[in-house]
Structures are given as C-alpha cells and as structure tokens.
Amino acid sequence: MDELDQILLMALREDATQSYAALGRLAGLSAGAAHERVRKLRERGVIRRTTIDVDPAAVGRPVLSFVLIEANAWMGEEPVHAALRAIPELEEAHVIAGSASLLVKIRTGTTEALQDVLRRLFAIEGVSGTQTIVVLETVFEGAGGPPAPSGH
Amino acid sequence: MDELDQILLMALREDATQSYAALGRLAGLSAGAAHERVRKLRERGVIRRTTIDVDPAAVGRPVLSFVLIEANAWMGEEPVHAALRAIPELEEAHVIAGSASLLVKIRTGTTEALQDVLRRLFAIEGVSGTQTIVVLETVFEGAGGPPAPSGH
DNA sequence: CCTGAAAGGGCAAGCAC
C-alpha cells in the first residue's frame, strides 16, 4: 500500500472502466505493472469489487432518509442483522454508540413507503423507538470521498 | 426502465467486470442487446459511473462516524457546500429536515483524526453545534442495498 | 519493475432478418 497503490485506487474509484495502460500512465508505471498491482489489491481485499453507481432517483427511489433506532436489547447479534438484511429499502445498517442503538440509511419512492419501512423496523424484536431524519438535498455522496480534492 | 434493465443493473452492481455475454444470459438477451441496453443506461445517467468498492480499513480509515450539524443559518447554499467538499474525510453530506441542519458521514484513521474533522466543521460559517455518532460495527453497506435478497 | 511478443477475448459498427 504505497503511494502508487493510492493513485491507482483513486483513479479506479473515478472510473473503473479505464484501461491498465491509462492507469499506468497516471501512476508512472507500465500497463503490465499497473495490472499486477491492481490484481494484488483485489487479491488482498483492498478492492472488494467492481460495481456501478446507480442514480437512485432514476430507479424510483428519490426519498433518502436516515433512521436512528432505539432498542431495549442488544442489537449486535445475527438474528437482528438478518432482519435488517431482509428489508431491501435499507442501503446501510450500523450498530452505533450513543443514545440510539442502530443507524440505518433508507431509500424509498415515497414518504408513504418510508412509513412502511418504519413499520417493518418496529416489528424487529427489541426495537423500542425510532427517530427519522429526512434528507432534503444531498450535497455529495460518492464512491469514497468528495470528488478528488487534489486528485488530478 | 423495464424489468430487464432492472436485472442488468442488479447484476452490474454485484459485479461490473462480467461480460455482456454473461449479462445477456441473466436477462435472457443476446450479448449485443445487453450491451446496447447498458450503453443506454449510461447515456441516460441511470448508471452514473463504474467504480470500485474499497475496504476503508485497508486504506487506513477504520473509524466511521456520522455527525449531525446544527446551524444558526441556512446551510443549503454553495459556499457551505464548497467548505464541506474541501474536507476529504467526508464521504457524504446531506441537508436534512429536523432539529439539525446537516448530516455528514466521516471516515478517519483514529478518533483523534475525527476530532480534527469536527474542528474543521466548526470553522464553517454558521455552524453552531454538532452531535457525533460513532459506528461500532457496520452490519452491511454496499453499492445500493442489502446483498440481493431474492436477486439470483 | 520494464520491455516485447504472441494469443485470446471482448467491444464497436454495420447490416440482414
């Protein structure tokens, strides 16, 4: 994980379709060397996968919200995790420190659909309350960080 | 945006490196037709970009936190947005409804580094307070949704 | 880590059905 790997990761986050030749140019490496480094980054799990960034509004989920979940039981166990995974509107779920127990990120088509997700969250054993934060506008949100502060 | 497009998007989220032949097989299309649909999805902006999913811990940012920012001024304007963008530890920033004004997602190497980010947030004009939520464990967090509930 | 070369595969464009 030296500086060259950092450059490669940054470049791939911006565009994972570019060729190893282009990546090599950015890092000052040959295409072969760039390819070898990226292969090792995948192997080590630094790069988990190659994926696409989908516009949520374009697929009918313009409403973004975060929900703090309070619980009267420990929420760090597998049955709870499985229940969370079963809700497709959840984009993220975290066990947190603080007055609440969980924080989840939710995308729905409408606020009515959000309400239905909340209903399903309340159905999970141990959940005693929720606090919903509705997003009015997303300033930025991307594949790991604000758009390249001094990247290229 | 019919059902076939949905299948293609789902498959690409899981693995954007797979061939159009494989995508076509999943959707019941030829490689050429699959390619054409994906090309149009990119063109329309439904697919914003192809990117990689990097393990935050592997790049020295194991500490994840969310911060609710209170402000005594409207935070929806561009100077504020620019100030947020200038903080590389911020992974997301949202203008929200509710008692706080902004919600940001932060990744740092240590809690000391988090403290320094908070200091920089306080330096933004209009910021009057913060409430920090530290993540103990991430249950899931991926490219758009829990790992394929009934996907394949 | 670089160069070079050979081999394979996927992508793009065009056209007929």
Add this chain to the structure above:
DNA sequence: GTGCTTGCCCTTTCAGG
C-alpha cells in the same frame, strides 16, 4: 431484438533483463 462479420484495442501470459 437477433445473429453474424470485421476490425480494433485491451488483457493475459509468456519470455528475458
């Protein structure tokens, strides 16, 4: 949308330095 063809670039893997 399918099936096919042609050309091109990139990837992959080998060699050797």
